[in-house]
Amino acid sequence: MDDSTPVTQVDVAIVGAGPIGLCFANALSRHGVSSVLIDRQSRSAMVEPASDGREIALTRAAQQILDKLGVWSRVEPAERARMRAAKVFDGQSLFAMEIAPGASRNEPLGCLVPNQVIRRAAYAALPAGSAGAGEILWRDEQQIKRFEANDAEVDITLAGGERLQASLLVAADSRFSTTRRAMGIPAHTYQHGQHMLVCRMHHEEPHDQTAWEWFGYGQTLALLPVDTHCSSLVLTLSPAEMEKQLSLSDEDFDADITRRFGGRLGAMRRVAAPHRYPLVSVYAERFVGHRQALIGDAAVGMHPVTAHGFNLGLQGLSRLADLIGEARARGRDIASPTLLARYQREQRLATAPLFAATLAIVGLYTDDRTPARWLRKAVLRAGEAAWPARRLIASHLTRSIG
Numbered sequence: 001m002d003d004s005t006p007v008t009q010v011d012v013a014i015v016g017a018g019p020i021g022l023c024f025a026n027a028l029s030r031h032g033v034s035s036v037l038i039d040r041q042s043r044s045a046m047v048e049p050a051s052d053g054r055e056i057a058l059t060r061a062a063q064q065i066l067d068k069l070g071v072w073s074r075v076e077p078a079e080r081a082r083m084r085a086a087k088v089f090d091g092q093s094l095f096a097m098e099i100a101p102g103a104s105r106n107e108p109l110g111c112l113v114p115n116q117v118i119r120r121a122a123y124a125a126l127p128a129g130s131a132g133a134g135e136i137l138w139r140d141e142q143q144i145k146r147f148e149a150n151d152a153e154v155d156i157t158l159a160g161g162e163r164l165q166a167s168l169l170v171a172a173d174s175r176f177s178t179t180r181r182a183m184g185i186p187a188h189t190y191q192h193g194q195h196m197l198v199c200r201m202h203h204e205e206p207h208d209q210t211a212w213e214w215f216g217y218g219q220t221l222a223l224l225p226v227d228t229h230c231s232s233l234v235l236t237l238s239p240a241e242m243e244k245q246l247s248l249s250d251e252d253f254d255a256d257i258t259r260r261f262g263g264r265l266g267a268m269r270r271v272a273a274p275h276r277y278p279l280v281s282v283y284a285e286r287f288v289g290h291r292q293a294l295i296g297d298a299a300v301g302m303h304p305v306t307a308h309g310f311n312l313g314l315q316g317l318s319r320l321a322d323l324i325g326e327a328r329a330r331g332r333d334i335a336s337p338t339l340l341a342r343y344q345r346e347q348r349l350a351t352a353p354l355f356a357a358t359l360a361i362v363g364l365y366t367d368d369r370t371p372a373r374w375l376r377k378a379v380l381r382a383g384e385a386a387w388p389a390r391r392l393i394a395s396h397l398t399r400s401i402g
Contacts, residue, residue, distance in 0.1 A: 026127065053274065187282050217368045234304065254270055293335075
């Protein structure tokens with residue numbers, strides 16, 4: 001590193017100013033810990049982010065974390081869609097396993113919010129000059145050229161030549177994280193060989209605030225309830241089939257989606273542009289390095305079938321921020337090996353079982369061979385019969401933090 005270049009000192013450098021990076025900077029600031037957000041995007045793109053078609057399912061615990069950070073109050077009630085229950089279908093059968101809170105609990109399983117709404121609210125909620133708050137610096141339209149960690153700090157050089165020094169470098173730059181690779185942290189990557197299409201659809205019949213997950217043959221369908229007669233469609237197909245789907249006219253697209261759902265919600269009509277994403281799951285071999293840490297999708301990139309990725313990311317950033325805040329309050333190193341090892345251990349315990357279970361579900365319910373079809377139906381019926389298991393899942397989704 002060039003010692004003659006002026007250096008900006010900061011406690012934590014965060015690469016990635018998506019919702020997870022923004023919320024992490026927010027949480028650190030409330031502990032009096034300073035940070036710098038480094039992102040290739042401009043800040044103007046974060047004030048009013050464009051729609052990416054995705055709806056984020058938030059558990060009760062996730063909503064509480066967002067509320068604690070001042071984010072939830074910036075999400076208008078009209079932008080929150082209650083999810084009362086969830087139904088899981090297999091093949092052409094009308095039978096469904098239903099997951100819902102007990103009859104005595106008048107609360108939803110979760111809440112659906114558009115991703116761009118969360119991004120906008122997370123940016124707006126950043127503390128600005130509050131007493132005792134840690135400073136949040138910005139290096140937008142920037143990226144890291146190189147970095148080097150020593151016993152005391154991480155020395156960072158940006159592409160524009162500026163130098164930063166931080167006690168901790170944190171990657172929050174997606175499941176395809178270039179920062180994770182630069183840290184030398186390998187990741188288990190699962191290419192599912194499918195693409196996901198998301199868009200909002202109007203339908204004649206009401207959804208009763210119920211989400212659908214439908215494992216068909218050669219496709220996976222999901223509907224996430226938005227308004228009474230509007231849902232967010234998630235369609236999973238092979239890349240070749242997805243090309244055909246996206247080449248359809250609006251009229252043919254609507255008719256095809258209505259057919260795929262067997263007309264169960266009446267005629268369906270697209271009301272927003274579709275967005276397409278490759279399906280890739282990622283689990284990092286390590287969540288930490290020397291004065292380095294991974295959060296959000298950079299650590300664990302979940303398959304969307306369990307709709308839990310963002311919730312795990314929020315729990316992880318909250319966990320790491322609290323550990324850092326506690327260390328700062330006690331005058332200790334905020335990036336000590338002991339602290340980082342504790343974060344890694346706790347976050348692995350919170351994510352590994354669900355990640356493994358999700359891969360197992362995806363493997364079974366995308367296998368269309370005859371033996372697998374029989375097993376799929378048997379597992380679904382066993383799940384419906386085992387009401388304690390369904391009640392446990394519902395309890396997990398509706399439980400509070402603390």
